Amino acid sequence: MTNMxxxxxxxxxxxAGLWLARNVHEIFLGLPDEAAQGAIxxxxxxxxxxxxxxxxxxxxxxxxSILYLTKKNLVYDTFAVSAVEVGTVxxxxxLTTGSIWARIIWGIWWTWDPRLTWALITCIIYAGYLMLRxxxxxxxxxxxxxxVLCIFAFASVVITYKAIDWWRTQHPGAVLxxxxxxxxxxxxxxxxxxxxxxxxxxLTSVLVVLRMRQEAMSxxxxxxxxxxxxx
Amino acid sequence: xxxxxxxxVWKYYGDFPALRAIRLSVEQGECLALxxxxxxxxxxxxxxxAGLLGAQQGSVSIFGKDPRHSSAREAMGMLGHGIGxxxxxxxxxxxxxxxxxxGVKNPGECAREWLQRTGLDxxxxxxxxxxxxGMRQRLAVARAFLHRPSLFLLDEPFTALDDRAIALLxxxxxxxxxxxxxxxxxxxxxxxxxELATKVALLNRGKLVFEGPRPAEMLQDPTWLYRxxxxx
Amino acid sequence: xxxxxxxxxxxxxxLRSELRTKESLNASISFAVVILVLFSFAVDPTxxxxxxxxxxxxxxxxxxxxxxxxxRSFARELGNDCLDALVASPVSPAALFLxxxxxxxxxxxxxxxxxxxxxxxxxxxxxxxxxxxxxxxxLPATWGMTVIGTIFSALTxxxxxxxxxxxxxxxxxxxxxxxxxxxxxxxxxxGEAIPADDWIxxxxxxxxxIIFTSLSLALVEVVxxx
Numbered sequence: 092m093t094n095m096x097x098x099x100x101x102x103x104x105x106x107a108g109l110w111l112a113r114n115v116h117e118i119f120l121g122l123p124d125e126a127a128q129g130a131i132x133x134x135x136x137x138x139x140x141x142x143x144x145x146x147x148x149x150x151x152x153x154x155x156s157i158l159y160l161t162k163k164n165l166v167y168d169t170f171a172v173s174a175v176e177v178g179t180v181x182x183x184x185x186l187t188t189g190s191i192w193a194r195i196i197w198g199i200w201w202t203w204d205p206r207l208t209w210a211l212i213t214c215i216i217y218a219g220y221l222m223l224r225x226x227x228x229x230x231x232x233x234x235x236x237x238x239v240l241c242i243f244a245f246a247s248v249v250i251t252y253k254a255i256d257w258w259r260t261q262h263p264g265a266v267l268x269x270x271x272x273x274x275x276x277x278x279x280x281x282x283x284x285x286x287x288x289x290x291x292x293x294l295t296s297v298l299v300v301l302r303m304r305q306e307a308m309s310x311x312x313x314x315x316x317x318x319x320x321x322x
Numbered sequence: 323x324x325x326x327x328x329x330x331v332w333k334y335y336g337d338f339p340a341l342r343a344i345r346l347s348v349e350q351g352e353c354l355a356l357x358x359x360x361x362x363x364x365x366x367x368x369x370x371x372a373g374l375l376g377a378q379q380g381s382v383s384i385f386g387k388d389p390r391h392s393s394a395r396e397a398m399g400m401l402g403h404g405i406g407x408x409x410x411x412x413x414x415x416x417x418x419x420x421x422x423x424x425g426v427k428n429p430g431e432c433a434r435e436w437l438q439r440t441g442l443d444x445x446x447x448x449x450x451x452x453x454x455x456g457m458r459q460r461l462a463v464a465r466a467f468l469h470r471p472s473l474f475l476l477d478e479p480f481t482a483l484d485d486r487a488i489a490l491l492x493x494x495x496x497x498x499x500x501x502x503x504x505x506x507x508x509x510x511x512x513x514x515x516x517e518l519a520t521k522v523a524l525l526n527r528g529k530l531v532f533e534g535p536r537p538a539e540m541l542q543d544p545t546w547l548y549r550x551x552x553x554x
Numbered sequence: 555x556x557x558x559x560x561x562x563x564x565x566x567x568x569l570r571s572e573l574r575t576k577e578s579l580n581a582s583i584s585f586a587v588v589i590l591v592l593f594s595f596a597v598d599p600t601x602x603x604x605x606x607x608x609x610x611x612x613x614x615x616x617x618x619x620x621x622x623x624x625x626r627s628f629a630r631e632l633g634n635d636c637l638d639a640l641v642a643s644p645v646s647p648a649a650l651f652l653x654x655x656x657x658x659x660x661x662x663x664x665x666x667x668x669x670x671x672x673x674x675x676x677x678x679x680x681x682x683x684x685x686x687x688x689x690x691x692x693l694p695a696t697w698g699m700t701v702i703g704t705i706f707s708a709l710t711x712x713x714x715x716x717x718x719x720x721x722x723x724x725x726x727x728x729x730x731x732x733x734x735x736x737x738x739x740x741x742x743x744x745g746e747a748i749p750a751d752d753w754i755x756x757x758x759x760x761x762x763x764i765i766f767t768s769l770s771l772a773l774v775e776v777v778x779x780x
Binding site: 369372373374375376390392393395396398400402403404405406407408409410411415419420422423424425458465 | 556559560563564567570571572574575633634635636638639640641642643644645646775779780
Binding site: 160212215216219222223226227231232235236239240242243244246247250251254 | 702705706709710712713714715719722723726727729730733734758761762765766769773776777780
């Protein structure tokens with residue numbers, strides 16, 4: 092990639108870092124404790140955006156997988172794997188933050204609440220995707236097979252998500268105004284929440300681009316190795 | 323209309339091009355011997371023509387149709403590295419299965435006829451897993467021929483065959499050529515191939531370096547083409 | 555018409571060769587019994603506990619034992635490069651998939667049918683109090699398992715570590731249908747009527763079947779042709 096591209100990436104990374112730092116400052120020092128939960132509610136500012144981020148990443152990975160199957164361009168596969176990897180990391184972040192919150196509020200690290208279960212299943216499904224990739228040597232076959240798996244994975248994640256709505260859940264319900272029509276959350280808090288989401292999304296983009304470069308490079312090395320064997 | 327036409331076919335394994343800009347056309351009734359060292363892309367090319375692999379760029383047509391079109395596949399007889407018959411089924415059941423899959427009329431009769439032609443009628447109801455190697459190969463030949471294909475795609479068909487199977491295969495191929503079938507075979511067994519081939523193509527590292535009528539020199543000296551292109 | 559004939563031919567071929575050797579069928583049923591026995595060591599269930607977990611135990615056994623059959627589905631084509639011969643033939647990949655799925659379906663149902671009475675005896679459970687309703691759960695839920703197992707059997711057929719990869723991939727995907735089947739089966743085995751709220755699980759199973767059957771049919775050509 093060009094120097095220009097590098098610079099843009101660096102700038103994006105720095106902006107994301109600064110923005111997150113500023114949000115952390117705001118969250119910890121600017122906002123008051125919440126009436127019912129006390130200080131721990133602040134974890135929500137990372138918990139919720141992590142889930143948004145991972146869901147966005149998985150959605151884009153699914154779209155990109157469909158594009159790979161129709162266009163057969165390895166760029167889409169590169170994007171899909173990068174998005175899934177970063178998305179999986181954020182799934183783990185979401186699970187961890189949720190777990191910490193549950194320890195304080197519910198007194199337990201884990202409960203088989205459907206939404207928690209769903210998150211764990213999602214994590215396992217995408218871990219399976221990443222494992223499948225390691226088991227295939229030919230990059231073209233790998234791209235094809237993992238694209239198919241990625242589409243199934245997304246469908247399955249959506250169905251499982253839907254299914255949990257039917258169980259009685261003890262997980263806190265929706266708080267954001269676009270789901271509730273407003274009133275459940277202080278506008279200042281909601282604004283920080285969105286800001287943190289966008290900051291994390293920016294960070295995600297930087298990570299995805301970095302990972303895509305690495306993937307393209309490792310594919311190139313693989314190609315060169317085959318050339319060497321063919322000589 | 324050519325029986326087989328490939329135009330600008332590229333096949334990549336990741337970033338590695340296994341086939342580069344292959345342009346090939348084989349007319350009806352011709353027999354093409356596809357030569358090249360191991361790893362030169364012969365198997366990949368045959369698999370693309372058979373519709374088992376997709377190319378990233380370029381187009382392939384079989385009698386003017388896409389290789390995945392069912393009428394193209396009906397016209398094809400494919401013999402790959404494996405024998406492509408089931409160990410747990412009897413010889414007759416195997417042939418009956420493929421006769422059914424190819425939509426042959428009177429599948430039972432057709433299966434029996436081919437068991438006879440390949441000298442397997444006395445073991446028709448024995449399981450393939452009990453067969454000797456030579457018998458398995460003859461059954462594989464019957465499997466590839468039973469729907470009277472008008473295009474044969476053979477990937478190193480003479481390798482590992484015993485002399486009886488070689489004679490059988492050569493006889494059947496000659497007969498097929500006489501009725502106007504087209505044959506494409508990759509092979510290292512140049513002597514057997516040259517008797518049939520009307521046309522020769524040489525692949526080198528994924529590139530087609532020679533394609534044309536079989537040079538007269540090759541009848542006497544099968545490796546002539548390899549030497550011409552510095553492959554010794 | 556032609557499609558149906560091809561499907562039938564493929565299914566018949568798979569069933570014939572499996573019923574002839576009974577390799578995976580025997581292995582699968584033995585494994586089911588082994589799990590049932592092992593489970594008795596994990597918990598020594600009282601009648602009340604059994605009421606709560608009968609459906610769950612049953613579907614765990616079905617899905618574990620079933621994976622042995624699903625694993626073999628495309629692997630059996632590898633031996634003599636038969637998969638190439640099938641894909642190169644005029645069979646449409648969708649018919650090939652459906653044929654293999656039907657064969658697996660029949661085998662899975664056979665395993666379930668044999669396992670159920672054994673389960674009933676070992677755990678002193680009257681499972682057949684509502685046989686028709688139980689069948690109405692088992693038939694579509696088993697199809698859901700079959701579809702997922704068959705398509706991923708095709709997807710992983712050329713992999714190193716195929717036997718290791720398949721369970722890691724298919725079990726998480728099957729969770730919605732297993733969840734629903736477990737819940738409904740527990741209710742039915744206890745001889746209760748299905749509460750109005752729980753009919754939604756039927757819809758889940760049917761929806762799951764429709765979505766994943768269509769996805770599989772749409773993608774199987776891509777999976778089989780390199």
